[in-house]
Amino acid sequence: MTHNKDNCIFCKIVDGELPSAKVFENEHVLAFLALDQVTKGHTLVIPKVHKENLYELTPEIASNLFSVVPTIANALKNAYDLVGLNTLNNNGAEAGQTVFHYHMHLIPRYGKKDDFGAK
Numbered sequence: 001m002t003h004n005k006d007n008c009i010f011c012k013i014v015d016g017e018l019p020s021a022k023v024f025e026n027e028h029v030l031a032f033l034a035l036d037q038v039t040k041g042h043t044l045v046i047p048k049v050h051k052e053n054l055y056e057l058t059p060e061i062a063s064n065l066f067s068v069v070p071t072i073a074n075a076l077k078n079a080y081d082l083v084g085l086n087t088l089n090n091n092g093a094e095a096g097q098t099v100f101h102y103h104m105h106l107i108p109r110y111g112k113k114d115d116f117g118a119k
């Protein structure tokens with residue numbers, strides 16, 4: 001299957017055709033809770049424009065996105081009793097990418113209560 005804007009679930013979320021639990025939104029960027037919630041508060045940050053992965057981001061798109069990541073991270077820090085937070089981005093199916101619209105994972109960590117990753 002080719003990946004494009006017309007069959008992209010994240011574009012449908014941006015356009016309001018699919019629901020999402022929004023964490024942050026501005027003109028260029030949307031952040032919403034991930035369906036799988038590997039930990040509580042697991043959030044995805046995406047550009048509103050359809051770009052498949054990191055290789056396709058322009059400096060301007062990357063700048064708009066990364067400039068609000070600290071704000072979103074602080075919102076999560078205030079909303080949840082997290083003790084740490086991982087950022088993660090999979091590029092390409094072989095790297096674990098399953099949705100082909102760029103997204104940065106923000107994954108709250110809860111220390112000993114946290115069953116994500118190495119213990």
Ligand code: 5GP
Pocket residue numbers: 009020021032033034035036037044089090096097098099100
């Ligand atoms: P990837 O494996 O591509 O790095 O991550 C895909 C992410 O998209 C996962 O966190 C998964 O839970 C999330 N996801 C897939 N489909 C949907 C959806 O329809 N709604 C939401 N909110 N997240 C989704």
Ligand code: ZN
Pocket residue numbers: 004005008009010011012049050051100101
């Ligand atoms: Zn898209």
